[in-house]
Amino acid sequence: MYLHGTSKINDKGHLQIGGCDTIDLVERFGTPLYVMDEALIRQRCREYVEAFRASGLKFQVAYASKAFCVMAMCRIAEEEGMSLDVVSDGELYTALQAGFPAERIHFHGNNKSPQEIEMAIDAQIGCFVVDNMVELHMLNAIAGEKRQKVNILFRLTPGVEAHTHEYISTGQIDSKFGLDLDNGSAYRAVQEAIALPYIELLGVHSHIGSQIFEVEGFQLAVDKVIAFAAKVRDELDVLFSVVNLGGGFGIRYVDGDTPLPVAKYVEAITSSVKENFGKYGYPVPEIWVEPGRSIVGDSGTTLYTVGTYKDIPGVRKYVAVDGGMADNPRPALYEARYEAMLANRAGEAEDELVSIAGKCCESGDMLIWDIQLPKVNSGDILAVSCTGAYNYAMASNYNRIRRPAVVFVKDGEADIVVKRESYDNIVGNDVVPSRMKQVSKTV
Structure with missing residues (x-):
């Protein structure tokens, strides 16, 4: 897997992003987990602004928030001197709640x-x-x-x-x-x-x-x-x-x-x-x-925990992770391709050909076909790179799977910018009509 931004392999053989060991992030925040390299996001913003300044033209660089719209990202765009594109009342509300200057918003x-x-x-x-x-x-x-x-x-x-x-x-x-x-x-x-x-x-x-x-x-x-x-x-x-x-x-x-x-x-x-x-x-x-994508796309890495696997002799080995098309629908939508590594065994020889399956109840829930990895075990942590754009933004609750948390990492610090959804979030908008028979709750 190509290492973008501040990503590196540390002396433990673990993937590290923004000075944070990804295995520590998993222990702290769980999986699936979207990890965003804040320094790389800011670098990309500055590359656009500085290139336009060098041109001598009047300009606005507007971050296309559809790629990844959360309040913390709106704050970064504002701090880096950018304008902001929105395409819905939800994106507009997010920007306004983040304090983004309305006069620099394009709808x-x-x-x-x-x-x-x-x-x-x-x-x-x-x-x-x-x-x-x-x-x-x-x-x-x-x-x-x-x-x-x-x-x-x-x-x-x-x-x-x-x-x-x-x-x-x-x-x-x-x-x-x-x-x-x-x-x-x-x-x-x-x-x-x-x-x-x-x-x-x-x-x-x-x-x-x-x-x-x-x-x-x-x-x-x-x-x-x-x-x-x-x-x-x-x-x-x-x-x-x-x-x-x-x-x-x-x-x-x-x-x-x-x-x-x-x-x-x-x-x-x-x-x-x-x-x-x-x-x-x-x-x-x-x-x-x-x-949009070119600001946040390569700053994002999604961490998954490997669960089950299925080896079909002469055909392929399926390795299943605890996420899939609910947190990344792009492979199912338009055959998007990704690279990945085992974040907890990043230095080991990649001598096994596998395909990465998601956990949704769909045959098409495949994140990566045919990738070389070290021999994969249950409990390994899979890191999929370049998931910063159109992953969280397009995530769903299909199969009532809870959407993952999002953390920003920078200089060894990790901050939650979107909390992991709870079970209460999943049923929070459900309403059972009073005419339906009451059933006892079970846990």
Whole structure:
């Protein structure tokens, strides 16, 4: 397993993260356990901010909270000078409860409810990213009732297909997201927006997908967005003050993944922006981006305890852990791949080929197929790397499994930022109708 950030093998032969022995963390907090390397999170934040500062452009780097949204993470984003993207009332509430400045919050989503829009307007967030015409007119009406003008960006579908899994590719024409450039819907949206009294159109937003390793897709999206901006300027006399080029920057999950350094992505984007806006004689607007996975993905490690195993001669050996698709649905959703090691025997020879199974009652609950490990025993601790993004965020209570705790580790200190769910949490929202016969409780 590739060691990210502060991860290392200590003199006990144990995996250590943030100066904390993972076996000590297991004894203290149990498993499954999400462990987040705080120093690496902060490093990634700073890489984006510093790269944009070096470009000389006005910018905002907004952490895409959908990747991992807890109050402690919102605090880090604020401390590191970032803005924040949210896509639901729950994410917005989390950010506000964490004390994140509302004026630096951007609200995304293709189906914002009237209640979510009201909540965001009342909080006086910085910007709505408008996805469609229904939302535009609903937003104007609600803002009008409150006599409060709102800032918006229009989300565009630029017709750029990123080289990624179809479920996480979003920039192509056939997408549930955004207004299409080629069929004229984006242009008509600008025409309508500038006529609405409670809408302040700042600019446009483009996002082409996730887990992208090349810069060419971003550069092509820049070309299309700038051509659209020039058309709108020339024909409607509207200048965009903001262009949001989205996120989707890839990380290394397994050998063969080849993400670029953050600075390379930023340099390619900002150079393309300067060159293309210059061609059109267009004043360079403020550039926004919204990394999520590339901020937190490789900072996360999930620790599991090995339970049972099943050896099928001539076929494979299944090793089961005390988690699975309930805490990491990505392998089941889109065949995501991961690396892992035995955290308690990290220095031993990896001479056994096994497959890691989860405990959910689904044949598809497989975390890793065919991985080399030391001969695995019940009670070993399995560490799966790069689980910081879209693991806790997508976790469920399938089979009524309790969601794990989350700890931040840094400089030898470990802090709980999300408590492990209790049995009371599991049944806390259940209601038994009074017409049903009372049964005696058993423990």
